[in-house]
Amino acid sequence: MNVTEGPGLRPRRNPKRSPWRYVVIAVMLFLALALADVVLTNPNFGWPVVGQYLFSAVILDGLLLTLELTAVVMVVGSVLGVILAVMRTSTNTFVARGAWAYIWFFRGTPLLIQVIFWFNIAALFPRISLGVPFGPTLAGIDANALVTPWTAAVLALSLNEGAYMAEIVRGGLLGVDRGQYEAAQALGMRPSKVFGIILPQAVRTIIPPTANQLVTTFKNTALVSVIGLADLLHSAQVVYALNYQTIPLLIVAAFWYLLLTSLLSYFQSLLERRYSKGYVPRSRPRAATGTSDAVALKEA
Amino acid sequence: METPMIVLRGIQKRFDSVHVLKGVDYSVSRGSVSCLIGPSGSGKSTLLRCINGLQPADEGEVWVDGELIGLRIDGDHVIPLPEKEIADQRRQIGMVFQRFNLFPHMTALENVMSGPLRVNRADKERTRDLAMGLLDRVGLAERADHYPNELSGGQQQRVAIARALAMKPKVMLFDEPTSALDPELVGEVLSVMRDLAAEGMTMIVVTHEMGFARDVADHVCFMDEGVIVEEGHPDTVLTDPRTARAREFLKRG
């Protein structure tokens, strides 16, 4: 039969679906129903208590503190991370090794230990003083006054964050093609200007791991509850220490953590789209090649 | 006699144990086009990168328009300049790469403006006019708002040439500017380079395009294993080379 002959265009139909598909759906539905049954009928979940505390002032204050802490830690940690990443690529080996050692130490020890350590820094240095090493002291302050739970939390989480961000930023910088450095240099750009060309390109690869890091950091802030800072988790703990409604209050805290991490993931996808500029062809590419080359052809 | 625009004296370069450039003496007179040919790995790219200090030479001197590049004379010694000052010297030396190396996050226009804006802190409006003029000159004024990934290889390379020209360099270095292009796109790039040569730009072109070398070059150098084996007028070097090595290379090419 010739391709141009035949009974005209045949309509399309989707391929038959496997019958197992329906079995899987049935099993999943059953499991979901069983879970809902347990969760809703077991009175120990204390849903009325959850409802009572979900928007209570004490919980919302805790949430606010958790958000503030996350924001401060993320900003300080990112700046620290960029500095450390640049230090690691330095041709000065002393600088590069220093940054390496920093990252090695802070990534290699549990964050919980770092939090408790900074909170107890007064045990190590009762007075924190400014002065010349081995020389005279210029100013001093009582460590217990300086290192409040808040400063200990910011210090511990930021220093740790810097180490992780350094690796993320370094990965991004290394991912940029050598030719980009050379093209910027060849134009006569000084090192700082070259960095200005490279960083926006690195940002594209830096964003996804940074967003993951942000989610991790947001959840890691719960560790500061051990030093008595009134974050989201600690606020919930304070309430259930009084009314013994442990599970309902953990549900309240988990609800807020889950809601915020979901929002962060959403913003991550928005950001990624924004920074893909010049990498993904635009939705309406204005004829890039082919016939539109008339100008060039005329010359050639 | 007028001093040459580019003078290289005794250039040596090693990468670890590999001796890539073994004492290159070379000069290019003002307003002339010199083509550098030779087999792969002979050190052509490395030589170009020594000229603008992207890979500073281990020994020897590079002079561009009477200025020593990458070094400072101190009595009877030379001392390497800090990177900042080498960067300043590179402004007068344009370079075009085999793989274009346009900045992917900037449009064609922003690429061409990037040098004057970031290096010279030039006025934005005036730089835009300059850049549009240059894009027009390479036949791409209509493509000004396109990102590099929306342009063909030939168009990208022409933008790259415009970007280098925006710094108003005294010399232009081309490292195999057409080797990464589909054959049908080579012509448009060579034509831009021809115009540039006709306007009196001093150029060094590493190329495998023997036709271009024959038509446009004032001078051809044949390099092999880190030395210049033979140089002279293209008619001589390309059609009737003295050395056996050059004869063999041209027969193969």
Ligand SMILES: Nc1ncnc2c1ncn2[C@@H]1O[C@H](COP(=O)(O)OP(=O)(O)OP(=O)(O)O)[C@@H](O)[C@H]1O
């Ligand atoms: N950064 C580097 N590190 C180590 N070796 C290098 C480096 N750059 C170049 N080389 C070596 O130096 C030699 C000359 O390289 P170069 O790129 O200058 O050759 P070329 O003449 O440009 O060759 P091609 O025609 O393939 O571009 C090669 O053996 C190459 O492996």
Ligand SMILES: [Mg+2]
């Ligand atoms: Mg090369």
